[in-house]
Amino acid sequence: MTGSGTADSRTTGSGTADSGTTAAERAALRQVRRWLWIFVVCLVLSGLTAFPLEAETRWLADLAAGPGAPVTDRFPALLEWTERVRDGIAETNARYPFLAYGTDWLAFAHLVIAAAFWGPIKDPVRNVWVIRWAVLACAGIIPLALICGPLRGIPPYWRLVDMSFGIVGVVPLLIVLRALRPLVERAGNHPAPAAG
Secondary structure (H helix, E strand, O other), X not given: OOOHHHHHHOEOOOOOEOOOOOHHHHHHHHHHHHHHHHHHHHHHHHHHOOOOHHHHHHHHHHHHHOOXXXXXXXXXXXXXXXXXXXXXXXXXXXHOHHHHHHHHHHHHHHHHHHHHOHHHHHOOOOOHHHXXXXXXXXXXXXXXXXXXXXXXXXXXXXXXXXXXXHHHHHHHHHHHHHHHHHHHHHHHHOOOOOOO
């Protein structure tokens, strides 16, 4: 059977829409892929920054306490927290370096999640479930910060910084889902034929 509706709804193995895709749908797919690449790049950068924590917290504390830094005068509690984190990481690495292995795995997890987006970048309609899962993961950051933050002695303002990753991260994903909605509905109305 060669129903034109079925053929129109499929994408090729390269992830590009076939000849039945309209110009508006191709433009939507280009927009979707751009946003997904932004999300992936941010995930990779976030993961890579989890490796050199000692150097990064030292630079951050130096910047916060440096000449002309607004943190010193306006936000002394933030400066104190930044220096405490710097000292805690340095002392832990000096005495118990194996604990940093946990943040190595955190970095690896970010990179693995970024790699999982290869499917949605290649074929966003077929792999829309990955994008929906990522929205749930972003939402999960908020209860994690609210529950575990107080248990670990994280100041309220820093919990807000942590929660902002979920809020900022969900924005491109929601834009992507909105752009994909008509394409997903169209694919649902014209399922691909079963193999065999």
